[in-house]
Amino acid sequence: MSTTTRSTNDLRADDIREVRPARKPGGVAGVGGWVDDRTGAAKGVRYMMSKVFPDHWSFMLGEVAMYSMIICLITGVFLTMWFVPSAGHVEYDGSYVPLKGIHMSEAYRSTLDISFDVRGGLLIRQIHHWAALIFVVALVVHMFRVFFTGAFRKPREINWVIGALMAMLALVEGFAGYSLPDDLLSGTGLRAAQGFMLTIPVIGSYFVYFLFGGGFPGEAIIPRLFAAHVLLLPAILVGLLAAHLILVMVHKHTQYPGPGRTNENVVGYPLMPVYTAKAGGFFFIVFGITALIAGLFSINAIWNYGPYDPTQVTAGSQPDWYMGFADGALRLMPGWTEVSFGGFTLTYGVLIGSLLLLPLVYVLLGAYPFFERWITGDDREHHLLQRPRNAPTRTAIGLAAITAYTVLWAAAGNDLIATHLHLSINDITWFLRIGFFVLPLVAFWATKRVCISLQRRDRDLVLHGRETGRIMRTADGAFSEKHEDIDEYTRWNLVEYEAARPLELGDATDANGVPRPGTTSDKRRARLSRFFFEDDIPPVTPRDLAAAHHDGHGHEAIDGHRPVEVERS
Numbered sequence: 072m073s074t075t076t077r078s079t080n081d082l083r084a085d086d087i088r089e090v091r092p093a094r095k096p097g098g099v100a101g102v103g104g105w106v107d108d109r110t111g112a113a114k115g116v117r118y119m120m121s122k123v124f125p126d127h128w129s130f131m132l133g134e135v136a137m138y139s140m141i142i143c144l145i146t147g148v149f150l151t152m153w154f155v156p157s158a159g160h161v162e163y164d165g166s167y168v169p170l171k172g173i174h175m176s177e178a179y180r181s182t183l184d185i186s187f188d189v190r191g192g193l194l195i196r197q198i199h200h201w202a203a204l205i206f207v208v209a210l211v212v213h214m215f216r217v218f219f220t221g222a223f224r225k226p227r228e229i230n231w232v233i234g235a236l237m238a239m240l241a242l243v244e245g246f247a248g249y250s251l252p253d254d255l256l257s258g259t260g261l262r263a264a265q266g267f268m269l270t271i272p273v274i275g276s277y278f279v280y281f282l283f284g285g286g287f288p289g290e291a292i293i294p295r296l297f298a299a300h301v302l303l304l305p306a307i308l309v310g311l312l313a314a315h316l317i318l319v320m321v322h323k324h325t326q327y328p329g330p331g332r333t334n335e336n337v338v339g340y341p342l343m344p345v346y347t348a349k350a351g352g353f354f355f356i357v358f359g360i361t362a363l364i365a366g367l368f369s370i371n372a373i374w375n376y377g378p379y380d381p382t383q384v385t386a387g388s389q390p391d392w393y394m395g396f397a398d399g400a401l402r403l404m405p406g407w408t409e410v411s412f413g414g415f416t417l418t419y420g421v422l423i424g425s426l427l428l429l430p431l432v433y434v435l436l437g438a439y440p441f442f443e444r445w446i447t448g449d450d451r452e453h454h455l456l457q458r459p460r461n462a463p464t465r466t467a468i469g470l471a472a473i474t475a476y477t478v479l480w481a482a483a484g485n486d487l488i489a490t491h492l493h494l495s496i497n498d499i500t501w502f503l504r505i506g507f508f509v510l511p512l513v514a515f516w517a518t519k520r521v522c523i524s525l526q527r528r529d530r531d532l533v534l535h536g537r538e539t540g541r542i543m544r545t546a547d548g549a550f551s552e553k554h555e556d557i558d559e560y561t562r563w564n565l566v567e568y569e570a571a572r573p574l575e576l577g578d579a580t581d582a583n584g585v586p587r588p589g590t591t592s593d594k595r596r597a598r599l600s601r602f603f604f605e606d607d608i609p610p611v612t613p614r615d616l617a618a619a620h621h622d623g624h625g626h627e628a629i630d631g632h633r634p635v636e637v638e639r640s
């Protein structure tokens with residue numbers, strides 16, 4: 072047996088698995104090439120830049136939320152350089168004369184200094200606060216867009232849940248932010264939050280003691296809120312936003328129906344150069360408008376409130392708008408909801424009214440896509456958006472929820488409504504208590520009827536064209552109105568290509584006549600499903616359209632005898 076020895080330089084053909092060229096074919100030149108050689112990023116960037124995004128004004132709402140969040144992050148860094156997160160006592164000696172010599176916390180003094188003694192400080196503080204308000208408005212309106220167009224349906228349920236999480240964290244972030252300056256208003260808000268937490272059964276008082284590092288307000292809460300506000304919550308929010316946007320890329324953006332747009336394609340502009348240019352410009356427009364508002368309208372003028380003192384409360388104090396509903400719920404809860412047992416007092420008026428309400432709202436929100444999917448049994452992927460009128464029950468549920476929220480929100484201003492409109496605060500409270508239960512039902516019913524009427528109108532328009540008002544008389548004396556066909560583009564938007572149906576129930580018994588397990592819950596589900604689709608006017612399908620044109624209905628119809636309802640196919 073002979074052995075062969077080889078030197079390390081002596082390579083045979085089968086040793087060579089892969090030969091890497093110095094530069095990949097079609098690679099990037101210049102600085103981009105240098106970076107790509109070291110990171111391999113060009114492929115990913117090229118993939119991203121060639122992504123196509125559909126164009127519609129309502130897709131800009133998510134962008135506004137994103138840009139105002141970025142504005143909060145940028146201005147927040149500026150504020151952090153001067154804000155002192157400490158409850159340590161000092162005597163004020165800054166330029167705001169009316170407060171000279173007053174004892175206050177370092178946090179309050181530093182916020183006064185940012186406002187009066189740091190160059191540009193007041194403007195940045197105002198931009199930060201206005202951007203926070205715009206951020207929450209934008210994310211809520213963005214959420215409405217996603218909800219009412221059905222963009223949360225499969226495969227976007229997880230992105231909806233991430234969105235709901237961000238919405239909840241934005242609220243906590245905003246609350247932590249406006250608690251930081253330690254003025255009378257922020258201290259009052261913290262006192263309310265402490266009251267909510269005290270109602271947690273059994274561990275409430277221990278929990279508050281732990282969080283505040285002793286009695287209220289203590290010296291620990293400001294530095295703790297500061298760490299949460301500038302570090303913990305922004306880090307989680309940014310991480311969730313990254314996941315949110317990656318999922319938008321992975322799923323591809325939904326689009327409104329239109330000629331050539333299907334469930335399988337995306338019609339729009341590529342990210343590079345069109346969208347990047349648009350998005351960049353749009354960021355500066357949002358920043359500019361926020362700065363203009365912040366320059367013109369004062370927000371949170373803490374020098375008017377004074378430093379926090381637990382023995383005082385400003386009359387007519389209001390939280391930032393997004394906390395209003397929790398405050399309102401508290402004001403609506405009856406005062407008798409308190410029980411004592413075994414030395415413990417359970418104040419379930421506050422517990423239910425505020426502490427449980429907050430997580431409940433977000434759990435219901437996050438769960439909605441799964442609830443609707445369970446009711447409709449619809450397991451298809453949806454990339455084409457729906458018009459709100461074509462999902463009447465969903466739209467009605469949305470409006471009912473908004474109405475309930477608005478009632479709670481209005482209740483947060485019951486004192487202001489009473490003083491401004493010279494009404495009894497008790498009457499207002501009772502009106503809103505009853506309204507909380509009745510108005511959402513009215514909103515549900517009215518919205519559903521309006522949607523169904525609009526569906527009827529659309530159906531009529533597609534099948535019979537637009538009424539021209541020109542009356543024709545035939546040779547035998549009959550009258551008819553001339554109808555004109557609608558144009559192709561409009562018709563596309565009115566014809567629904569993926570009609571939904573209620574769940575069909577299987578047989579209640581098996582082949583031997585034995586009741587099938589689970590039929591009661593199946594029945595309940597089928598009943599809910601029927602309720603969901605009840606009275607819906609089925610949208611025109613391409614088949615209906617072809618049939619109408621074949622009959623010649625597309626052009627003329629005898630007025631008063633036009634068929635408006637057609638059996639569900």
Ligand code: HEM
Pocket residue numbers: 140143144145146147148150151154182185196199200203206241244245247248249250251252300301305308370371
């Ligand atoms: C989405 C994110 C954010 C929201 C919604 C938000 C909201 C707020 C609000 C409403 C205030 C009260 C402002 C006032 O005094 O009138 C505030 C204060 C503050 N925020 Fe933020 N903020 C955000 C992110 C950040 C970040 C990322 C930082 C730091 C890097 C930061 C730093 C501060 C500081 C230091 C204060 C206290 C100074 C002051 O009140 O003027 N914020 N924030």
Ligand code: HEM
Pocket residue numbers: 129130131132133134136137138140210211213214217222223227230231232233234235237238241312315319323324325326
């Ligand atoms: C921090 C707040 C938020 C930011 C910055 C944000 C940002 C965005 C952006 C930029 C898009 C793509 C453009 C668009 O469709 O508008 C998007 C899509 C989406 N967002 Fe959000 N969003 C936020 C909150 C929410 C919330 C609260 C929800 C729902 C509860 C949500 C659900 C979705 C869904 C399902 C999509 C995909 C929509 C589609 O493809 O049509 N987002 N988001």
